Amino acid sequence: MKIDSKITRWLVVCAAVWSVGIGSLAARPAQAQPPKEFHNLKVLPKDISQDELIDTMRDFSLGLGVRCLYCHVGKEDSKSLWDNDFVSDEKPAKQTARVMLQMMQEINRSHLAKIKKPAPELLQVSCVTCHRRQTRPMSLSQTLIATVEADGSAAALARYHELREQHYGSDAYDFSDRSLRELSSALATKDRLADALTFLRLNLQYFPESLRSHVQLAELLNESGDTAGALASYERALELKPGDDFLLGKIAEVKKRLVP
Numbered sequence: 001m002k003i004d005s006k007i008t009r010w011l012v013v014c015a016a017v018w019s020v021g022i023g024s025l026a027a028r029p030a031q032a033q034p035p036k037e038f039h040n041l042k043v044l045p046k047d048i049s050q051d052e053l054i055d056t057m058r059d060f061s062l063g064l065g066v067r068c069l070y071c072h073v074g075k076e077d078s079k080s081l082w083d084n085d086f087v088s089d090e091k092p093a094k095q096t097a098r099v100m101l102q103m104m105q106e107i108n109r110s111h112l113a114k115i116k117k118p119a120p121e122l123l124q125v126s127c128v129t130c131h132r133r134q135t136r137p138m139s140l141s142q143t144l145i146a147t148v149e150a151d152g153s154a155a156a157l158a159r160y161h162e163l164r165e166q167h168y169g170s171d172a173y174d175f176s177d178r179s180l181r182e183l184s185s186a187l188a189t190k191d192r193l194a195d196a197l198t199f200l201r202l203n204l205q206y207f208p209e210s211l212r213s214h215v216q217l218a219e220l221l222n223e224s225g226d227t228a229g230a231l232a233s234y235e236r237a238l239e240l241k242p243g244d245d246f247l248l249g250k251i252a253e254v255k256k257r258l259v260p
């Protein structure tokens with residue numbers, strides 16, 4: 001019941017105050033309080049309530065997977081969250097966030113408002129829609145392609161394991177069978193066949209039964225001149241999809257080339 005839980009909460013607060021001790025409470029400087037008025041709002045309504053502002057800021061933080069001080073200036077000696085300098089625009093992330101907020105409002109108010117929707121309140125874009133708890137909303141394959149191009153395949157492999165360790169099971173990245181296949185095709189079209197093979201083989205370690213990965217591997221091996229390897233991969237795929245005409249055709253074609 002509501003009243004019960006209110007009383008319980010009040011008792012918990014009393015117990016907490018009691019355990020801290022009246023003496024030490026009196027000796028402490030007053031804790032900074034969340035501001036009730038705001039001095040540098042350029043996009044949010046200037047008369048926004050304290051609750052609404054704090055909820056909005058929480059959505060920003062959760063959406064990007066960051067803390068308040070990712071965007072706000074922290075004071076060296078801050079003892080409480082509210083000692084920090086929330087008014088300052090010094091951090092570039094805060095300035096970017098303002099542009100993002102305007103973009104989001106524009107999407108919701110000017111564009112999404114024009115289409116018929118079964119449940120309008122559920123279909124609003126928010127920070128998390130794009131960001132999925134990352135600061136730069138890139139897919140797994142985009143992130144890894146950027147790493148391959150900047151630092152090479154070994155660095156991208158290390159990055160994959162690091163991201164998997166940190167984010168597996170969250171909605172930040174797609175660790176399904178699809179991402180590494182996508183990465184591998186993208187690398188193959190950039191003529192990075194060896195890198196494409198590395199990531200496809202990694203995918204098969206996680207998804208040994210992935211029919212599409214075996215076919216993609218067969219095609220890559222074929223392209224790199226490893227006809228025997230291609231044949232083995234097509235045959236493995238055929239085990240997963242017995243009697244498949246496309247695979248039988250490919251196997252016949254590759255076998256012809258194997259015969260001297």
Ligand code: HEC
Nearest residue numbers: 038039040041042043044057060061068071086087097098
């Ligand atoms: C992704 C960046 C970002 C994060 C994270 C973030 N904020 Fe903000 N915050 C902003 C922006 C942008 C504004 C200004 C909005 C505007 O101009 O309308 C703002 C404004 C504020 C203000 C009003 C300051 C004033 O007087 O003008 C307070 C207070 C505040 N944020 C507190 C917080 C708290 C507390 C957190 C953590 C829970 C937080 N913010 C997390 C970007 C962020």
Ligand code: HEC
Nearest residue numbers: 060093096097100101104125126127129130131135136137
């Ligand atoms: C429509 C998609 C979309 C939405 C919605 C969105 N963002 Fe972004 N945001 C992006 C993209 C894309 C970038 C990356 C730009 C780049 O770095 O190339 C970005 C970058 C940022 C950055 C810079 C991060 C960094 O450190 O490099 C911040 C801060 C940010 N967004 C905050 C927000 C906040 C706060 C919201 C919600 C009010 C929001 N974004 C909503 C797409 C979006």
